[in-house]
Structure formats: structure tokens, C-alpha cells
Amino acid sequence: MNRRVRLLVAASNTLIRRGLVSLLETEKNFRVIGQAEDGEEVLSLCPALFPDLAILDAGLFVKDGFQTAAELKALSPELSIILLLDFGTRAELARAEALDPAAIVLKGTAENDLLKAVQEVVQGRRYQSPDLRGALSKSK
């Protein structure tokens, strides 16, 4: 498994997107092949770039992360999706789990576990931020 993992990063906030890309590129195995600013862009880039994994911010503009993920699944079912959640509220988590993504990562702890999540997904496992449960219990 020497092939580098091809990643698509989608986040509307430039600083986040840049940060995500920087972090992911510190791993030699990962290669960010595309960046998208909004949901529409993701949907237009994916068929052209054939990424292995799409990392979607839930708060994408134009079409949000959930809708984009749903449409993406319909478009290319074999594509693994990692959803970045803002708060990890019960409603947000429920929406996320309904889509059955490969991993769900809390944005607030992404610097710690995003790389691990990507690696887990690459190895065919599922991943959820350990803080998600904690965040959930704190929210209503």
C-alpha cells in the first residue's frame, strides 16, 4: 500500500481549509489533490479528481456538509467521507450518523485526531472523535 492517499478538503473558511491542508500534508502518505470552498464545488470537483477520501466541513456554504455528503454518496458510493462537525450536538450528530460517513470528527479537536481518523479510514475502519460523546453529554 504505497500509493498515497488522495484527499479532497472542503471548508468554506479559508483559514480552516489552509490549516487542514497544512496538517494533512505533514503526513507523507497523504496528498491533498483538491480544495473546495463550498458544496457545489465539491460536487463538481469529485467526478474530475477521483479522491479516495473527502473531508467535508459540515458548515459549507451554498450546500452544507450534510447535503453535500448525501449527494456525494449517491454520486460515488465507494468514496469515503469524513465529516467535520462544529459542536457535536445531538441533532448534528444524528444528521451525521444518518449519512453513515467513514468518520465523524469534531472540528475543535481536529488538530489532534484528524490524522488518526484518516489513517483509520484508510485501513477500512470507522472512526469517531472520542470527544464527541463528551461534547454530546455537555449539550442538551
Add this chain to the structure above:
Amino acid sequence: MHPHKLLLFAILLISSFVRAENLVTNVAEMARLSDLGVSADVPFDVEAQLMSDCSSPHAYAFYIRDRAGSSALCVSWILQYVPVELGDWLHLKGSLIRHPDDLTYAVVSSISVLRHDEKPQPREATAEEIYCGKCSAAYVRVKGTVVDAFRDEANPAFSFIALACGGETIYCPSTILSDRQLDSLIDAKVTIQGICSSYRNRGPRAKLGYEINIDDPKDIVILEPAPKDPFNVPFLSGNVHNVFQPDRDKPIRRKVRGQVEAVWQKNKVLVRSENGELSTLELTKPIPPAYGMTIEAVGFPETDFYSLNLSHAFWKRTTGPELAAPDPLAITPERLLTDEEGRQHYKVELQGRPIRVTGLICSLPSSEEGDGIIHIRNGAFLIPVDASSVPAVLKDLEIGARIEATGVCILNTENWRPQAPFPHVKGVTLVLRTPRDIRVLARPSWWGTGRLLIVIGSLLAGLLAILFWCLSLRHLAHLRSRQLLSAQMAESTSRLRTEERTRLAVELHNTMSQDMTGVALEIATADRLLTTDAESARRHLEAAATTLKLCREELRHCLWDLQNSALEEKDITLAVRQTLAPHLGHARLSVRFTLADPALNDNIKHTLLRILRELVINAVCHGEATEISIVGSDKGDLLLVSVKDNGLGFEPLLAPSLTKGHYGLQGIRERVKRYNGTLEVDSSPGHGTKVDIALHKPSHQEHAS
């Protein structure tokens, strides 16, 4: 003797002479001065015989007579304390005093009885002599027939005997006769002796003429007693126009015999004699005969010029042929009271005739004890119906009933005045005779005034109750609405607070939280690269530091916004000016918004203000612009804003990149994108900058997240 004493004696002697000159010592002078009147008090000192005591409860007065035969009237308050008898000779002292009523009285202040003597014989006098004043204050005797003897109703201490005497009537007052004696004297022929006086101070019944004061029952001597049978008097005859002249030789009373036609006012009786003549009796006692009875009645004849009547009458039942009363005449009140031309015209010929009228009862006597007068109305005419002799009919009657009344027509004549040639007729009364004389034609409708008043009263009460109810309802509604309003206000305040909190949370999430995540990611990257690629790690740390600086800037704006009221400003132009004012420096700003729907959602307003602030800061700090103009409008759900400046301008493609810490335009683009909008930048170095922004206004339900 001392000369002074001599002088004093002389003065006293002279004054006593003067006094003695003024002193009245004979009765004739007293009587003369009394008649003439005095201007100052004049003393008297006389001896005289007490002839007559004519004291009243109000004054003690008496007549004296001296030896010369002169008489005078004296008054005295002390007479009651001195035991005197008529005929006593008295020594009297006192003064002739002018009274405030302008008459002069001989007021006695000292009485002493000298001796008793019989009164002298009076002299015979005729009525003529007396009325001429020839017998003033003289002791006289007159002869005549007693035509009336009665007690003064206004002063029952006195009684009067009316003595017919040669064509005149002389009144003789006395305080000593009983009612029985008075009755027995009527129609007797008598002589009466006494002092003939014109004493004018005996109250309302004093006649302005000469009277003979009777002091003693012995002063009346009956020459021929009254007939034993009072009904033994001549029948009433003559006609109404003959003024009745009393005859000294004949009894004064007259008699009628006939059938009772009507009885009214308890003491008035209409009698129809056998020859058809009608007379009205005025009874002395209110015990009238019944209708239809045949009676004999005796009384003093009088006339009202319509019939010969008897006053002070009394009656007894007798027998006689039953007379058929004429059939009642049905007549309308109009015909009864007016002539063809509508003038008032009482039909005098109907006096005493039975008539029949119909009408509505408009008044009933207050009780059976009342005058028994029913008023019936027929058209414009009001006719009194006297039911005093048949009070039983009143029970069945009620106001408003239509009745037919049959009764005797009686003219109401007024009292005769000496100035008038005859008594006037004042109206007509219908006198009922039997209970059958009233026939009820129609009962009054049940809808009477009383019931109407009750209905109106209850309606009014109901109205008042409704009014009160309405008022209390209004009061209640007012209270409720106030409660509701305060509840709504509390609710909307809390909703506003929630909205504001949400907006703040969204704002913090969209900016600070995202940026912080970016910083965290950069630091994590740096951390991973630290050992392998120190140069890259430093670059990432620099980027993290720049981003943190941006965050701090963002935080500053957030805090400023929290303290600023620009958002609360309804007018978008003012809100823009207020927001931009701190960043303008020396640049001039023109703002013009023409919005069809000026109500902007707080979120989009805030976004717009942040974008404009960012653009203005760029234009002023980096572009060194001096003129900035902002023009805004809306088109459907699009909010279009154009910002133009005269700054240095720049090449958009060469705009400072994010890595160099210039995040401005990128931040604006993100904000615009959040509203699904577009951003167009038109700038070139040296030609200023124009930025066109289009934002989609969210609908009311939507919230930008």
C-alpha cells in the same frame, strides 16, 4: 314768708287752675270729645250710673249715664276687679286718650261705687230715629218682630237678634242669650231695650251702624210669642225678581212643600212643588231628605234670580201626591255649555231638569269622605258630576272608564256681590239621584298611566343594569388587555433577547471559532514539522500568529459591536454612518440607500455593516482614499450595495495574499458567500476601487448559520 316760696305757691295755683280748666267733669263733654277725638290726653272726673256692660274677651267696655241723661262709652282694664252691678252709681277718674287706631277712648283708671240705684226707664224709639243717629248713646226701647236670631260664628261669645222694625232691621248683640232662647225668639213680636251705640270695635262682624246692646234677659219683652208650630208659616210665593221685603206683622219664614228632586253637597236640596216650581233649600243641619221623598221645608226666602230658594231651612216628612219626574234629556256637553257660535252659554232653562251626558272619567274623589265630585270629560268639556248622595256608585268606577250619567242639572251661582245686579253663573253640575244613574259604557284599557310608568321604570332599571354591566365589562377588558400586553411585552423581550443571543452565537461561531480552529490546525502542523522541517514549522507558526492577530481584531470588532447601538438603528443609512465613523479618518463619506423594504434582518444588516467596515478600513488604511461613497438598493430579495473610493487602487489579481496577513478581501468574500451572494471588485492602480456586493435577503423563518 320768703319771696321764693310765694312765687312757687303762685305757680302751683295757676297750674292747678289750668289743669282744672282742662278737666272734663260731665258725661256729655266726654261723649262729645270721644266723637271729635283729642290730640292730647284729657283727664276726666265724673259721677255716672252704669247702664250697659258690653265687654268682649278683648276689652272691658261699658256705658255710663249721668243725671242730665247723657251717655258715654268707657273702657277699663280694672272693671273686672271691681264688684259692680248695672244701675250702680260710680265715681270714675281717667283720661280721654287717642288710640293708635285714631279713635279716642275714655280710659278709666279709678272706679269707686257710690250707691246702687235702679236703671231709669228707656225712651221709646223707632228704627228711623235710631238710624238717623238721634238716639246715639241713648237708652232706648224699640218694638218689632224677630226675623233671625243666631250665634256669631266668628266670635261665639256673641249672638245677634235681627229685629224687623218698620221696614228696617236693627241688630242687637248680646253675650247672655243661649241657643235655645235664640231659637224661641224667631218670629216672636218683642220689645228690646238697651243703650243704642255705634261701638265699632267688636271684630269682623261689627256692623257699621247703630246697635242696641242687650245686657239682661229682662231687656227683651215678648209681646206675642212665635208660633208653636214652626211649619205654620205662609207658603213661599212671589217671583224671583221681587226683592223680599220683611213685614213687621208677618212671620219672616216661608214654607215649601214638594218632592225631593236632588240632594247635593250634604245640605242642598232641590224641591219640586205641586205646581212644578223648583226651589233650592240650604239646610242648617247636614241631614238631608232622601231623593223622591215628599217634604215640607221652612226657611228664609232668598233668590238667585233663577229660582226662589230658602236658606237656613229645616224640613219634615209629609205626604202628598207622587210627582212624576220629567224624562231625562240626552244632551251633549257642547250644547249644554255653548251656543251655536261656540260662545259660553249656560242653558238656564235646564236648571233642575234631569239630563243625560256621556264622557270619560278623568277624576274621582279621593275617598268616600270627599266631596263626591266625579269629573267627566267629553271632547273639550269637563263636567262635574256630584255623587255625594250616592257614594256607593264610586266603588265600581275607575279613571278612564266611559260612563253615561243621568242627573239633575244644577247651575253653580256665585255669591252675590252688592255691586253686581245679580249673582253670576259659574258652571253646571250634574247631581246624581240614584245608583242607577251611572251606567258604565266601557272599562278603561288595562294600559294605564300607572302601568306605563312601571314599564318605563323597569325598562330604565334594565337599561341602567345593562349600562353598569357594559361598564364593568369594559373595565374587565381593560384589565385583561393590560395583563395581556405586559405578558406579550415580557415574551417579546425574552424573544428579542434569545434572538440577540443566537445572533451573537452565530457571529462568534462564524468568525472567532472558525479562525481559532484554523490557528489550532496551523500550530498542530507546526508541531508535527518541528523536528523534520524546522523552516516549514516556523512558517506555520507565523501564519498561526497572523491568524491570532486577525482573531484579536475580530474580537475587538465584536466587542465594539456589542457596545454599539448601530444595529438598533432602524435607518440603515444612520446605522452605516454610525458604524463607519470611527474608521474614516479624514475621508469623506456619502451614504445613500433606497430600499423598497427598509426592514432588514439583524443578521444581514450586521453582515453588511461588517463588510462595509472592512472595505472602508481597506480604502482608508491601504488605499489612502479621501472620498468614499456607498450606494445601496434592493431588487427582489437581493440587496445590492456598491462601494466606491478614490484611493490608490490595486491589481485584484496581485492583492496581498493571506499568507502575508491580508485576509480582508477573503473575509469579505466568505461573508458574502454565506448569504449566497456575489462580490465583484473593480480596481486598478491609480484609479480607485469599486466593489459591488449582492446579498440574498433571508426570508423571515430562515436564519443564516
